[in-house]
Amino acid sequence: MKKVILRALVCAGLSLSLPTLSHSADLTIGARAELAMDPHSQWLDTNTAYYNHIYSALTKIDEKSQIGPDLALSWQTVSPTEWHFKLRPGIKFHNDEALTARDVVASIQRARTLPNATSPYTGAISSVQDVSAIDDLTVSVKTTRADPALLYGLGYISIIPESLTKATTDSFNTGTSVIGSGPYKFVSYRAGDRIVMERNPGYYGAKPRWDKVMFRFIADDGARVAALLGGDVDLIDFVPPRLIERLKSAPNVNVFTGVSDRPIYLIMDTERDDSPFIRGSNGEKLTKNPLKDRRVREALTIGIDRNLMAKRVMEGAAEPASQPVAPHFAYSNPSVPMPGYNVDEAKKLMAAAGYPNGFSLSVHCTNDRYVNDEKICQAIGQMLSRVGLKMDVQTLPRSVFFPMATNHKPEGRYSFLLLGYASSGDAGFFPNALHSYSAEKKLGSWNLGHYSNAEVDAAIGRGLAASDLKGRYAAFSDAIKVAMDDRALIPLYTQSVVVATKKGLSYTTWANERTIADSASAN
Amino acid sequence: MFLYTVIRLGQGALLLLAMSVLVFVAIYAIGNPITMLINPSSPQEVIDETIRRLGLDQPLYVQYLRFLAQAVQGNLGVSYISSQPALRLIVERFPATLELTLTAMTIASVIGIPLGLVAGYRPNSPLGRAIGTISIIGISLPSFWIGLMLITIFSIRFGILPTGGRGQTASILGFESSLFTRNGWSHIVMPAINLCFFPMAMIIRLTRAGVRENITSNHIRYARAKGLSSTRILFGYILPSISIPLITVLGIVFGVLLAFGVVTETVFAWPGIGKLIIEAIRTGDRPIIIAYLLFTVLLFALINLAVDILCAIIDPRISLSGAR
Numbered sequence: 009m010k011k012v013i014l015r016a017l018v019c020a021g022l023s024l025s026l027p028t029l030s031h032s033a034d035l036t037i038g039a040r041a042e043l044a045m046d047p048h049s050q051w052l053d054t055n056t057a058y059y060n061h062i063y064s065a066l067t068k069i070d071e072k073s074q075i076g077p078d079l080a081l082s083w084q085t086v087s088p089t090e091w092h093f094k095l096r097p098g099i100k101f102h103n104d105e106a107l108t109a110r111d112v113v114a115s116i117q118r119a120r121t122l123p124n125a126t127s128p129y130t131g132a133i134s135s136v137q138d139v140s141a142i143d144d145l146t147v148s149v150k151t152t153r154a155d156p157a158l159l160y161g162l163g164y165i166s167i168i169p170e171s172l173t174k175a176t177t178d179s180f181n182t183g184t185s186v187i188g189s190g191p192y193k194f195v196s197y198r199a200g201d202r203i204v205m206e207r208n209p210g211y212y213g214a215k216p217r218w219d220k221v222m223f224r225f226i227a228d229d230g231a232r233v234a235a236l237l238g239g240d241v242d243l244i245d246f247v248p249p250r251l252i253e254r255l256k257s258a259p260n261v262n263v264f265t266g267v268s269d270r271p272i273y274l275i276m277d278t279e280r281d282d283s284p285f286i287r288g289s290n291g292e293k294l295t296k297n298p299l300k301d302r303r304v305r306e307a308l309t310i311g312i313d314r315n316l317m318a319k320r321v322m323e324g325a326a327e328p329a330s331q332p333v334a335p336h337f338a339y340s341n342p343s344v345p346m347p348g349y350n351v352d353e354a355k356k357l358m359a360a361a362g363y364p365n366g367f368s369l370s371v372h373c374t375n376d377r378y379v380n381d382e383k384i385c386q387a388i389g390q391m392l393s394r395v396g397l398k399m400d401v402q403t404l405p406r407s408v409f410f411p412m413a414t415n416h417k418p419e420g421r422y423s424f425l426l427l428g429y430a431s432s433g434d435a436g437f438f439p440n441a442l443h444s445y446s447a448e449k450k451l452g453s454w455n456l457g458h459y460s461n462a463e464v465d466a467a468i469g470r471g472l473a474a475s476d477l478k479g480r481y482a483a484f485s486d487a488i489k490v491a492m493d494d495r496a497l498i499p500l501y502t503q504s505v506v507v508a509t510k511k512g513l514s515y516t517t518w519a520n521e522r523t524i525a526d527s528a529s530a531n
Numbered sequence: 532m533f534l535y536t537v538i539r540l541g542q543g544a545l546l547l548l549a550m551s552v553l554v555f556v557a558i559y560a561i562g563n564p565i566t567m568l569i570n571p572s573s574p575q576e577v578i579d580e581t582i583r584r585l586g587l588d589q590p591l592y593v594q595y596l597r598f599l600a601q602a603v604q605g606n607l608g609v610s611y612i613s614s615q616p617a618l619r620l621i622v623e624r625f626p627a628t629l630e631l632t633l634t635a636m637t638i639a640s641v642i643g644i645p646l647g648l649v650a651g652y653r654p655n656s657p658l659g660r661a662i663g664t665i666s667i668i669g670i671s672l673p674s675f676w677i678g679l680m681l682i683t684i685f686s687i688r689f690g691i692l693p694t695g696g697r698g699q700t701a702s703i704l705g706f707e708s709s710l711f712t713r714n715g716w717s718h719i720v721m722p723a724i725n726l727c728f729f730p731m732a733m734i735i736r737l738t739r740a741g742v743r744e745n746i747t748s749n750h751i752r753y754a755r756a757k758g759l760s761s762t763r764i765l766f767g768y769i770l771p772s773i774s775i776p777l778i779t780v781l782g783i784v785f786g787v788l789l790a791f792g793v794v795t796e797t798v799f800a801w802p803g804i805g806k807l808i809i810e811a812i813r814t815g816d817r818p819i820i821i822a823y824l825l826f827t828v829l830l831f832a833l834i835n836l837a838v839d840i841l842c843a844i845i846d847p848r849i850s851l852s853g854a855r
C-alpha cells in the first residue's frame with residue numbers, strides 16, 4: 009500500500025514538473041543590415057527579409073525565389089489588366105483585428121503614395137493603376153498594362169491594418185504602429201542595436217519555430233564573426249569569404265552555403281568612340297574604341313579564369329557563370345556555353361583585331377558593395393594584363409562609384425566596370441540592364457555600357473509584350489543567348505550565400521540572401 | 532563673464548553657418564545619391580519622380596536655402612535610409628557615445644595623471660622610464676587591432692566578457708546609463724579600455740612635461756627646502772600649475788573621442804553616433820552626414836567654451852576679456 013501511494017506521489021510530482029521541463033526556444037541572430045521600421049518607406053530586399061517575420065503580403069517568395077500564395081489563396085486574371093485575389097478567411101492581425109480586403113487595399117495605396125520615401129515601393133508595383141475591395145475577401149487590382157510579373161511586386165507590399173495607414177513614418181520608428189499578421193509579433197526596437205520579436209500564437213501558416221527572435225545589428229564583418237565565435241549570437245549572415253575557413257575549423261560552428269540570385273559581371277563601353285578610360289598602349293588617344301570589336305570582347309572574356317576566381321579569390325563562395333543571370337531561373341539559357349580560359353587564343357584575337365600590343369584600359373569597381381569586390385577587381389587587372397593590356401585598377405566606395413557609373417550623359421560613365429544585378433522573378437534585368445538605353449522609353453537605365461543590339465532589343469520587346477510569364481521567360485532566354493554570342497557583357501560568377509550558426513542549429517539558405525528565423529532549426 | 536559667453540556663442544553660430552555651407556557643397560559635389568539608395572529594379576519614371584520629390588534636381592543654392600529654412604526650425608532633414616529625423620537619431624544615440632567616452636576619459640585620467648606625475652618627478656628612475664615607454668606604445672598601437680585582440684582573448688578564448696553591444700541600462704535620478712547595471716559594466720569594460728589608450732598616453736606625456744617644467748620654479752624649490760613631502764608638493768602645488776594646459780588638451784581630446792570614436796564603436800558594435808556616421812557615409816545618407824557634422828561643430832564649440840571658462844575660474848591671472 010505504501011509503495012502504491014509512493015509511486016502515485018512520484019508520478020504526480022513528475023507530471024507537475026513536466027511543463028517546466030519544456031524549455032523556451034529563443035534565437036539570436038547577428039545581422040549585417042538594419043531595417044527601416046516603416047514597411048512602406050524603403051524598397052530593399054534586406055528590409056523585406058525583416059518584414060517577412062512581422063507582416064504578411066498577398067504573395068510571398070520562397071527560398072528558391074519562386075512565388076507562392078500568402079494572404080491570397082488564389083488569384084485570376086479577369087482581363088489582361090485586371091486581377092482578382094481571393095484572401096484567406098479568418099486571419100487576424102497581432103492586435104486581434106480581423107484582416108479584410110479593405111486592409112489590403114489601404115496598405116497598397118499607402119505604399120504607392122507614401123511621401124518622402126527614398127526608395128519607394130511604387131517601383132515594385134509600377135503597373136498598378138487602382139486597387140479596390142470587391143467584398144470582404146476579394147481584392148481587385150487594375151493595371152495600366154498587362155503585367156505577368158505583378159505577383160512578384162505584390163509580394164513586397166506588407167499589409168497593415170487600415171486603421172494604421174494614416175500613421176506617420178515616425179510612429180513606426182517608435183514602434184507604436186508596428187502591427188502585422190506575420191509569424192512573429194513586434195516586441196521592441198532600439199535603433200542601431202536590435203529588434204526583438206515573439207511568436208504569434210494565432211498565425212495562420214506553419215507554426216513559428218521560435219518563442220523569441222532577436223536580431224542584433226552588427227554591420228562590421230569581424231565583429232559579427234566574433235559575436236558568433238564568442239557565443240553571443242546563434243546565427244550570422246553574410247559571412248565574408250576570408251573568414252569561412254576560420255569558421256569551418258571552429259569546433260562550435262556550422263557553415264551553410266547556397267546559390268544566390270546575384271551574378272557579377274563586367275560591363276564594356278560599346279557606344280563612345282573616345283572612351284575616357286581606354287587609351288593606346290603608349291597612352292595615346294585611339295581613333296576607335298577597341299571594345300566595339302567583337303573579337304576584342306571575346307578576347308577579354310576568355311582571358312579571365314573563372315574557376316580560379318571562384319575557387320581562390322572568392323574562396324569557394326561563388327559559382328562560375330556563363331551568363332549574367334542566375335541559373336535557377338527559367339529565363340536563363342542552358343545552351344549558352346561557359347566561356348573557356350585561353351590566354352594564347354585571346355592574344356591571337358587581339359592581334360587579329362589590330363591590337364597586337366594591346367591597349368590601356370582602366371577597370372572600375374566598388375570596394376564596399378559586393379563580396380570581395382576589391383579583390384575581384386585586382387584579379388581582373390592581373391588576368392587581363394596577361395592578355396597584353398595595360399591595366400589600371402580603380403576601386404571606389406559605392407557612394408562615389410554609382411553616381412558616376414549611372415550618369416548617362418556622354419561625358420560621364422566608366423569604360424569598363426564591375427556590376428552585380430540580382431536576378432528576380434520579374435526578370436527586371438532584361439528591360440533595365442540589357443536593353444539598349446532609351447530615356448524616353450525608360451529602358452536600359454542599368455545598361456551602363458550603352459550596349460545596343462537590335463536583335464536583343466526585339467527579343468526583350470517580345471518578352472515584355474508577352475501575356476504570361478512563360479512567354480516572357482522564353483523570349484528573354486532567346487535574348488540572353490544572342491547577347492552572350494555577341495559578348496554584350498562579360499559574365500564572371502554567381503555569388504554564394506554563406507550563413508554560419510552555432511553547433512546544434514542548421515539553416516536553409518535563401519537564394520535572395522534573406523535571413524529568415526524560421527529557416528533555422530535545432531537538430 | 533556673461534558678455535564673454537554671449538560673444539562666444541555668437542561666434543559659434545557663425546561657425547555653424549560657415550560649416551553648413553562647406554559641408555553642403557562638399558557632399559553635393561559627390562553626385563546624385565539616388566542611384567545608390569533606390570532599388571535598381573525601379574523603373575526609370577519612379578527614379579525620376581523620386582529625384583523630383585526629394586528636390587535633388589534643383590540647383591545647389593536652392594537646395595541649400597531650403598535646407599537652411601528647415602534647419603532654423605530644428606529640422607535637419609530625414610535620413611534617406613531609415614526615414615527617421617536626422618537630429619533625433621543623433622540625439623538618441625549620443626548618450627551611448629557620451630557614456631563610453633566619459634568612462635574612457637575617467638580611466639585615462641585616474642591612471643594617467645598619477646603616472647605622469649611620477650614620471651615627471653623621477654624621470655630617470657626605472658618606473659619613470661617604463662611609464663614613458665608605455666605611453667609611446669599606447670599612442671602607436673592601432674585601436675582596431677587592440678579591440679580585436681581584446682575580443683579574441685576575453686570573449687572568444689576565455690568567454691568572460693561579451694563580444695560587443697551595449698548592456699542593459701538603468702535609470703538613476705533621471706539619467707539612464709548602462710553603468711548602473713552589472714550587465715552594463717561587462718559590456719562597457721572592453722570598449723572603454725580600448726578607447727582610453729590614446730587619451731591616457733596624451734595625459735601621461737603632458738603631465739610629465741608639465742611637471743618637468745614646473746619642478747625648477749621657485750615656489751617648488753622653496754617648498755622642497757621647507758621640507759614638504761613629495762606627495763604634498765606633487766598634488767598640492769604642481770598639479771594645479773599644470774592643470775591649465777592639461778584641461779585645454781583634454782577638452783580637445785574629449786571632443787575628438789566623442790565625434791570620431793568610430794573605430795571602437797564599430798569593432799564593439801556599440802550603438803553610438805560613431806557607428807551612425809560611418810554607416811551614413813558608406814550608404815550616402817546625406818541628411819545624417821550634414822546633421823552630424825553640424826552637431827560635431829557645435830559640440831567642439833561648446834567644449835572649447837567650457838574649457839576656457841574653466842581655465843579662467845581656476846587661474847585668476849587669466850582674464851576672459853583680454854589683457855588690459
